Amino acid sequence: MTGVSTMNGARIRTPWHLWLVGVVAVLFNAIGVFDFVMSMTQGAAYMASAGMTPAQIEHYHQMPAWMTLDWAVGVFGAFLGSVLILLRNKLAWPVLAVSLAAFLLSVAYTYVLTDGGKIMGQQMAVTSAVIAGLLAFFIWYAWWMTRRGVLK
Template sequence: MTDTLPVGRAPMHLWIVGGLGLLWNGFGAFDYVMSKLRGADYFREMGMTEAQIAYAQSYPMWMNIVWAVGVWGGLLGTVLLLLRRRAAAPVFALSLAAFLLSLVYTYLLSNGRGVMGEGAYMQLVVLAGCLFFVWYSRAMARKGVLR
């Protein structure tokens, strides 16, 4: 028995993971766009405090770039996964690297942990999602599902 699938065949779980990835990373992209277009009003609707809003709006330019790379990299990685392209794995890895840089900023270079409070738990969920998509896309590339 081989680990690869016949040419032209993709396992059902690829479509399931891809669909869930579109929802997951699509929300990240929506959140990014809304935070840029609507700013504080959007943050208030999401339940953030005034201190959290001020913190999020004080990101240095490089942090905004890191955030964009993470969010749009995740969405692009998902599209590439659904298109069954090997490039999905390095794009997901880039998205993970950007997220890790954002954690460095939040926990080491700023007072993000103190300001964001309970939001730290959500960052663990996001980290788990990033790690999953990197692992899954690499596994699918190794099995020959991605070309």
């Protein structure tokens, strides 16, 4: 294990699970970044290749600009927060919290403000629940590691 020095010179050990959680978080959230970048650069062709129906693609194309910004904040924030876990930086949990807030706003847009829930189907609802659950876990973990003094 590697450690982090404290002000009094004591070393706080970096637990093995930090590397496990951090790498899983980076890899998982890299998928979101990839999906966003491909959706923005390849558009409908990428979405169709990912299995989206024409109605689902149209739903994404009708999103207002603020939703695209929200989506970007969500995916890039989650990725950055994950990298910050690996860098043992205490900003990991607030960055991840902003990402979760952005994600929950996108869920509200899809399921409350539009008929996107009907268009996207039950699989997207399950996927959204998994994403929210994992983000909540990563936030809790980063917060816990900050409280223990591992993230500085």
